[in-house]
Amino acid sequence: MWFGNLIDIRELTSEKPAEDIYIRIHTSERGLNTIQKKKKLVIILVISSFSGILTLGLAIWFQFWKKRRMGTDQESKKENLELPLFDLPTIATATNNFSNTNKIGAGGFGSVYKGNLPEGVAVAVKRLSKNSAQGVQEFKNEAVLIAKLQHKNLVRLLGCCIQGEERILLYEYMPNKSLDYFIFDHNRRALLAWDKRCEIVMGIARGLLYLHQDSRFQIIHRDLKTSNILLDDHLNPKISDFGLARIFGENEMETRTKRIVGTYGYMSPEYVIDGHFSIKSDVFSFGVLLLEIVSGKKNRGFSHPDHHHNLLGHAWLLWEQNKALELMDACLEDSCVASQVLRCIQVGLLCVQNLPADRPAMSSVIFMLGNEGATLPQPKHPGFFTERSSVDTDTMSAKIELHSENAVTISMLKGR
Known part of the structure; x- marks a missing residue:
């Protein structure tokens, strides 16, 4: 606020006395706000760091949840097969580690081996090869279908193994092979x-x-x-x-x-x-x-x-x-x-x-x-x-x- 006569400050010289000018401005524009700016910067950095940590935590949790859900889905699929599940070591032992001497057949799907379970039951073990023409979907199809079928003129499925990349079906053993x-x-x-x-x-x-x-x-x-x-x-x-x-x-x-x-x-x-x-x-x-x-x-x-x-x-x-x-x-x-x-x-x-x-x-x-x-x-x-x-x-x-x-x-x- 200026109460004196209006002057042109460009005309002020050393011969004329100096005049004091008072200007009113907003505090945000004053140099005195440096401390507040520093505080704001600290707050922004803290919030950014917290957000980054939170995002990383959520990503880790999502991956863990996804793997756990996949495992649950696999267990659910196994249950849906309505079949006894065999572990791979048991099947490997039964077939003498899938030896050629136990092989009784082969085709585009893989190989079939004769096996003997610990209980003394003879089985035919159908092992899906990695390069099989059958595929995982066809494997599931065969397992699900036969598990639901019961007739004396249909081959009986005794169980299966789904472990890692292994897809194996266990049938009753037919000693006289095929027609x-x-x-x-x-x-x-x-x-x-x-x-x-x-x-x-x-x-x-x-x-x-x-x-x-x-x-x-x-x-x-x-x-x-x-x-x-x-x-x-x-x-x-x-x-x-x-x-x-x-x-x-x-x-x-x-x-x-x-x-x-x-x-x-x-x-x-x-x-x-x-x-x-x-x-x-x-x-x-x-x-x-x-x-x-x-x-x-x-x-x-x-x-x-x-x-x-x-x-x-x-x-x-x-x-x-x-x-x-x-x-x-x-x-x-x-x-x-x-x-x-x-x-x-x-x-x-x-x-x-x-x-x-x-x-x-x-x-x-x-x-x-x-x-x-x-x-x-x-x-x-x-x-x-x-x-x-x-x-x-x-x-x-x-x-x-x-x-x-x-x-x-x-x-x-x-x-x-």
Whole structure:
């Protein structure tokens, strides 16, 4: 506040007396606030340091919580399998540390070993390899599915091991290996007389009917073949390998996939060509199995001097010429019943018809096989009834195999 006369301070000289000027300003603009500024800086530094420590602590806690939750999830998944859990050292001891002398099989999924548990129980140990074509999801699919299935014609799962990168399944041990071990071997095929082959066919049919109709879920196996039919002490059949299986919803009749996996020679035409699969896809595979059991020959790689059809085409040609009995395995001549052989061939041809709608359901298949008085419809031409050259056969085989996983291999376990 200035009370004197107005002056121009630029005109002040040493000759004129000095004047005192008083200016009122805000305290924040005065140099006297240095202490307060220092206090504020200290507060900011303290708060910043505290925030950094708090953030670091939260990050450490989050990592700990995440690991703990992952461990809990793993335990939850193990519980959801509803299976006994085995530790890796126990399995390694049972299989002599997975030695080659204990190996009884191998495939795209890994290897199978014979093992003996401490209780003296013999088991088949299926170990998923790190480079497996099956994958972890398929492993879980197989474990979850078989754990929920109970039927005398389905292989029984005894437990599993999920430890680190190890994925292992323990099955009941089948001393007589698989069906293809007998019917495609020149010497062992004679061990399966006609009556036993009929029992095996009916056992497979009942197991498949259970999957399609009588189990808690409707399940499509998708990889039914001779190597996936295991035989117990009494040569009773048990369906195995559920890695490719799919669960269908209550009202679901058919679904489609872009991922075609399975075994060439057993897959139905609609699945190979368009990716469509249903219970009728399994019926087609069963028909191939039935004709292979009767003939003792493989559908895949079948050759004949008079034509270039596969086994299905050969069976159809013989049926059309009323020479169906010529399809029968020669070693069965002394033990077979001709009418039963013809009935099996006719049912097999009904199952492998080209159109899914023409194929019977497994309940009808069992009825037709078990009742000689039943009247059977006439089959139509089978799927893939097209002659091909040997070059075309090799090319087709290689092409399918690029998209095929011949070992057990769900997408997700839900209805599609």
